[in-house]
Amino acid sequence: MTDLADLTIAEAGHGLRKGDFTSVDLLDAVDRRAAVTEAHLHAFLTMDHDGARAAAEAADAALAAGNDLGPLHGIPVALKDNMCTIGVDTTASSQILAGWKPPYDATVTARLKDAGAVIVGKTNLDEFAMGSSTENSAFGTTRNPWNTDTVPGGSSGGSAAAVAVGSAFGAFGSDTGGSIRQPAALTGTVGVKPTYGLVSRYGLIAFASSLDQIGPFARTVDDAAVLLEAVAGWDRRDATSINGPVPDLRGGLEEGVAGLRVGIVTELSGDGIDPQVLAATKGIADKLSDAGAEVIEVSVPASEFALSAYYLIAPAECSANLARFDGVRYGHRTTVEGTTEDMMSHSRAEGFGPEVIRRILLGTYALSAGYYDAFYGQAQKVRTLVRNDFAAAYERADVLISPTSPTTAFKVGERAADPIAMYYSDVCTVASNLSGDPAMSVPIGLDSGGLPIGFQVMAPALGEEMMFRVAAEVERLAGFEDRASLATSDVVVPS
Amino acid sequence: MKPGWEAVIGLETHVELNTKSKMFCSCPADIPDEPNTACCPVCLALPGALPVPNEKAIEGIVKIGLALNCEINQSSLFYRKNYFYPDLPKNYQISQYTFPVCEHGSVPVDVGDESVTVGITRVHMEEDTGKSTHVGEGGGRIHDADHTLLDFNRAGVPLVEIVTEPDIRSPEEARAYGAELQRIVLALGVSDAKLETGSMRFDANVSVRRIGDETLGTRSETKNVNSLRSLQRAVAYEIERQIQVLESGGSIHQETRHWNEDSGETTSMRTKEESEDYRYFQDPDLLPLDVSPEWRNAIASTIPELPAVQRARYVASGVDAKTAELLADTAALSSLFEEAVEAGAPGRAVGIWLTGDVVGHVRRDDGDLDAISLTAAHLVELASMVDGGKLSSSAAKEVLLAAVEGEGSPSEIAAARDLIQVSDSGAIEAAVDAVLAENQDAVEKIMAGDAKPIGFLMGQVMREMGGKADPNVVRELLHAKTNP
């Protein structure tokens, strides 16, 4: 019999309503999975056992009373630890917030609770979401369940690993330059960065406000649709959230791609991409063509400069966003005696890790008088070009496709000492953050080393319905049903 | 000012708006006394919290901009002004930089008998900070403090900054501009504009140069000016100080100075060279702020009569400029004045009674102008009694003050105090005839061309009438009957 932890959300929901099992059973299943895998993965920073049990029991009682809250009712999910959860530690993987318990729920948290979801815990990330490997966490590295010598990607590596291994049915991450899609690619999960403004950022600890967007991790495209629909939609607490209807993501999943124009992005399909990743991507493109899509090559010239612009804009915004962590009102406060200024600067120096400090310094520099025009100002111009080039590309194609990550999972420690090599992990993903358009990663196979390969589908702003429709077809064409060995081998972990 | 020198002054004014809630969250903007009781995740800058602009505050700033004849930008931008300070929760202030809500305005200001126009560079929207209280040996100065207490109730209260062009030339003009701005803000009802509590605060940028110099001198910025009088004093002090420094061969540093009310001096706080680079950049949490022409017009339609227009109207009803200003500046008086004049009372007399006699009387007793018993109907009645000759001007003042004290209507008071004049010429004529009959020698002198005895005869008639005859009527009759 299948372990309950391996069910899709749709299957779990079906069984719950049939009375085959309860939400508490589902919670027990993912708890058992976590109990045997966490020692090897460290996907979670906090497991909220009591809160999750109470929520599961409440979900069961509500369902028994005929009060059905929808497809996430009773489903255990995990949250990246940069989303506020009332009374439950929320640290952004930083010493500066160690032990901090928010007095409020993020909008995403509140909407999940309203939808009957059971929040099992908070997952690891690169400190303040700055990184592409989840090695920059102040509380330890998360490992990839497909091979624990490798990273799960980042910054939402904890959420990716938890979903890949079955410690949660779904999870949420945040994507500033690829922080959902790249770890989804490296862990063989589906990861979605929605249109900027589709999901409220209220209660998401900001990294780069104009780029950050919350989105789901799931094992299937359909599950990802369920998770995203539950949290999408206007929020009066986020001035940048879009006031419009929530898209119907599941409605078009079976419609196929016949007649659609699918553009392969030239700039993301050549140099710098691992040959196996490239071959797998082209293979799916051919299958899309066979399935009736018109597959063409489309150039997005400015995407070549996207990475450089991203690594100026994101640090600039973070230098201001992280200014509030000063030891005055919450978080780590130094014991060094001195003036108020001393207190603030020592608290920050002690509380932040090296990558965070590097980016704050970069961003402060990029905004400084005399440098602003050459750095931040120039990067904003590139951003406009990226937007224009994408808009032009979507004149020719309904969706764009590319690899999600230039490589499959790399070894723990391999890029830790080389920030530029690490930054290059985002080369296929950052452009969508700059343009604000939606993009998602779908697993399409394994490389020769047995590591998952991700396939990126991109769409114009608020084009999620089209994006999910194509992603569902990619999922069918790829026929990828493998599971991480850690999840299925009852814990025989090498190393 | 010392001959040969000219001062160039620009003012930056901060006005806290009296909206119900703060600028970017729903906490009350009406600050409670108990520290840190009007705070939430947003105004405490908790991780993950986001700002959402308060529409009422935008209406407030647009009103101010329109009243100052500004252009209202259809699309304006919020910026982050970055600096670290413990009472600034985010360690950046949400403010504006390029494209503020209002730009390019002007305000006419009366200084004595002259009118000058002060240009308004910009009016922009921002948020207030919290309050630091430094506790310890140092008498409230941060460097000597033992510890610092923080109160974030004020953090995030909507703040409007109004920046003038360097058009002001004297301490008197600076004060007059400050007073006019305060009147405008009060008339708009967007702030209580109290200098003493800091809901309105001035920073004065002052420089001096020799008359004829084209270039501007180096300026200082003086803070902590918390009354109109100290604004005038601080500017005057800075002008004199800078002239003295320059005349003795020194140079002026661009710096921030602190006005000390007790010593009447400004002292250096910090020089601009050491001050921070604020690294302004557009706030990615906030969209461009759109003020559509429809919204702008809807706001414009709610703007009440402005003080300058009100004063001009008062002058047209017969009062002088100074009286008009006094009336317009005091709500209790202006409403009495307007109602009385509307009902037909003469503006000039009512203006003098209110700003002279009534104000003098109430102030002498430390009374409250809002609590007096005088009504507009009283003023109308009093004016008509004077006009009809029933009250002498001195009796009218006595009646007026009694009405202020609540003794009743003017006719009741005049009757009770036996102050009614007889102006019935029949009764007066009988008395005149009797007095003339008894004083034939005086009559003869007058008829011979000696006018002096008229005064004596007036006195006799008034005595006959018990002092209550209208002296004008008596005089006329005496003249008529002694005319040769």
Ligand SMILES: [Zn+2]
């Ligand atoms: Zn608040």
